[in-house]
C-alpha cells in the first residue's frame with residue numbers, strides 16, 4: 001500500500017501534514033525556532049513568527065511567504081511580558097482565526113557562575129525561559145480549549161535540564177528543569193481537552209545564539225562545536241532541522257497518543 005505513490009502521499013500527509021493548522025512559534029527569528037517555522041510551514045501550516053527582534057522576524061516571514069504566499073505572519077512578541085503574549089494571541093486570532101499548535105522556543109542562555117550571579121541575571125533567564133513558556137502555554141491552551149478541537153504544545157527545553165553541561169548555566173538549567181515539569185503538569189491538566197503537551201530536549205545545536213554566546217570566549221565556536229560533536233555518539237553537533245523534525249512529529253497526527261513526554265535529541269551525547 002505505501003509503495004503506491006498517491007496513496008503513500010495521502011498516508012504520510014495524514015500523519016505529518018499540517019494543512020489548515022495555525023501554529024505560533026516563539027523565538028522563530030533565528031536558530032532552532034527558524035528551523036521549526038520552516039518545517040511547519042513546509043508541512044502546510046500557517047505560522048506566526050512570535051519574535052522579540054522585528055528584523056529577524058521580518059527576514060523569516062519574508063522567506064516563508066516567498067516559499068508559500070500567506071504562510072507566515074510576524075508579531076513582535078516578548079514572551080516574558082504578559083500583555084505582549086496576550087496581544088500576540090489576539091493578533092493571531094484576528095489574522096488566522098484559530099490556534100492549533102504552539103511551539104515555545106524563545107530562550108536565552110547567558111553564562112554567569114552562581115558566585116557572580118545577580119538576582120537580575122536569575123530573574124531575566126527565568127522570565128524568558130520559564131515564565132515565558134508558562135504565559136504562552138496558558139494563553140494558547142485556553143484558546144485551544146475554547147475551540148474544542150484539541151491542540152498541540154511543544155516546549156523546547158535542553159539536555160541541560162537533565163545534566164549540567166558547564167559552569168555558568170545554573171539559572172538556565174533550573175529554568176529548563178522547570179519547563180520539563182510544567183510540560184508534564186500541563187499535559188495532565190489539558191489532556192481532557194485533547195491538547196497534548198510535550199518537550200524536546202536538544203543537545204548542542206549550531207545556531208546564531210550559540211555563536212553569539214561563544215563570542216569572546218576562550219574557545220571559538222568552531223572549537224567548541226568540534227569538541228562537543230566528538231563527544232556525541234553520532235559524531236556531530238545538531239542542526240535546527242534535527243530539532244524541527246522532532247517538533248513536526250509531535251505537532252502532527254502521528255503523535256496523537258503522546259503527551260507529557262520529553263524527547264531527547266542530542267546525537268547520543270547523554271549516553272556517550
Ligand SMILES: NC(=O)c1ccc[n+]([C@@H]2O[C@H](COP(=O)([O-])OP(=O)(O)OC[C@H]3O[C@@H](n4cnc5c(N)ncnc54)[C@H](O)[C@@H]3O)[C@@H](O)[C@H]2O)c1
Nearest residue numbers: 027029030031032052078079106107158202204205207209
Ligand atoms: N542551540 C543549542 O545548542 C540549544 C541547546 C538546547 C536548548 N536550546 C534551546 O533552544 C531554544 C532556541 O535556541 P537557539 O540556539 O536557536 O537560540 P537563538 O538565540 O539562535 O534564537 C532564539 C530566538 O529567540 C528570540 N528571543 C529571545 N528572547 C525572546 C523573548 N523574550 N521573546 C520572544 N523571542 C525572544 C531571539 O531574538 C532569537 O531569535 C532556546 O530555548 C534554547 O534554550 C538550544
